[in-house]
Amino acid sequence: MKKSEKLVTLTIDGREVQAEKRTPLIKVAKKVGIKIPTLCYHEALEPYGVCRLCTVEVVRGKRTRFVTACNYPVEDGIKVWTQSEKVIKIRKMVVETLLARCPNVKIIQDLAAEFGIKKSRFENLDEDCILCGLCVNICSQIVGENAIGFASRGIDREVDTPFAMPSDICIGCGACSWVCPTGAIKMELETVERFRKLPGNERLCRYTLMGIMSYGLCANSFRCYHCEVDQRFRDQLNTHPIFAARNIEIKPVKQYFEFLERTRKR
Numbered sequence: 001m002k003k004s005e006k007l008v009t010l011t012i013d014g015r016e017v018q019a020e021k022r023t024p025l026i027k028v029a030k031k032v033g034i035k036i037p038t039l040c041y042h043e044a045l046e047p048y049g050v051c052r053l054c055t056v057e058v059v060r061g062k063r064t065r066f067v068t069a070c071n072y073p074v075e076d077g078i079k080v081w082t083q084s085e086k087v088i089k090i091r092k093m094v095v096e097t098l099l100a101r102c103p104n105v106k107i108i109q110d111l112a113a114e115f116g117i118k119k120s121r122f123e124n125l126d127e128d129c130i131l132c133g134l135c136v137n138i139c140s141q142i143v144g145e146n147a148i149g150f151a152s153r154g155i156d157r158e159v160d161t162p163f164a165m166p167s168d169i170c171i172g173c174g175a176c177s178w179v180c181p182t183g184a185i186k187m188e189l190e191t192v193e194r195f196r197k198l199p200g201n202e203r204l205c206r207y208t209l210m211g212i213m214s215y216g217l218c219a220n221s222f223r224c225y226h227c228e229v230d231q232r233f234r235d236q237l238n239t240h241p242i243f244a245a246r247n248i249e250i251k252p253v254k255q256y257f258e259f260l261e262r263t264r265k266r
C-alpha cells in the first residue's frame with residue numbers, strides 16, 4: 001500500500017487534519033492540540049471505552065453518530081465535533097451519573113465543577129471506584145500478572161482479586177494504584193503486608209519483581225522510602241518503574257512514584 005493510501009483526511013472542530021487510517025480519534029485530536037476529556041483511557045493501554053466521557057459527534061455524509069474518541073478509528077471524510085451542544089449534554093450526563101456514584105471523589109467533583117454541575121439528580125452512593133478498568137488493564141497488559149479483575153455485575157460490580165482471596169501473584173508493584181484516577185485501589189499495600197511475613201531470603205525487592213534489578217532482597221521491611229535502591233531509581237526513572245521495566249515510554253504524570261510514598265507510614 002502506498003503511503004498516501006494509508007492516510008485519511010478528516011476535520012476536527014472545522015480544522016482539516018491528516019492521519020493514518022484507523023488511528024484512534026483521540027490520538028489524532030491530541031496531536032493537533034484538541035483536548036478531549038477522558039477517564040478510562042491511558043495511552044499505554046488498549047482503549048477500554050467504558051466511561052463515555054470522551055464522546056464526540058461524528059458526521060459522515062448525512063449520518064451523525066456519537067462515538068467514544070478513545071476507541072474510534074479515524075476514517076476518510078468524517079467531520080468530528082468535540083464540543084457541540086449535544087456532546088456537552090452527553091458528557092454532562094456521564095459526569096452527573098458518576099457524581100451520584102462517587103460524590104466524594106475529588107476528580108469527579110472537579111469534573112462536575114467544570115461542567116457546572118452542583119448536585120446529581122440521581123440517588124447518591126458512596127463509592128470511590130468509577131469502574132474505569134485502568135487498574136485491571138495495567139495489571140494484565142503492562143505488568144502481565146492478572147492479579148485483579150472485575151467481579152459481580154450491575155450495581156455490585158467491583159474490582160477484586162480472584163475469588164476475593166488475597167492475591168499470591170500480585171508483585172506489589174503499585175502500578176494499579178498509580179494509574180487509578182480516584183485513589184480507590186491500594187493493592188500493593190495488602191501485598192506488602194504479605195511480603196513482610198516472608199522469611200528474609202524470600203523477601204525479594206519490588207524492583208527485582210518488576211524486572212528492573214536482577215536480584216535484590218529487601219532489608220527494609222518494604223519501607224521503600226527509606227531505601228537507597230528506591231532513591232537511586234527515583235533519580236533515574238521518570239515515570240512509574242513498570243514502564244521503564246517494560247521499555248514503554250510514558251511521560252511523567254502526577255502519580256509519579258506515589259505508590260512508594262504510601263508505604264512510608266506503614
Ligand code: SF4
Pocket residue numbers: 138139143145146147148169170171172173174175176177187188191
Ligand atoms: S500491585 Fe499487584 S494488582 Fe497492582 S498492578 Fe501490581 S501486580 Fe497488579
Ligand code: SF4
Pocket residue numbers: 128129130131132133134135136159176179180181182183184185
Ligand atoms: S479501582 Fe481505580 S483504576 Fe480500578 S476501576 Fe476503580 S477507579 Fe478505575
Ligand code: FES
Pocket residue numbers: 037038039040041048049050051052053054055068069070071
Ligand atoms: S475515555 Fe473514552 S470511553 Fe472512557
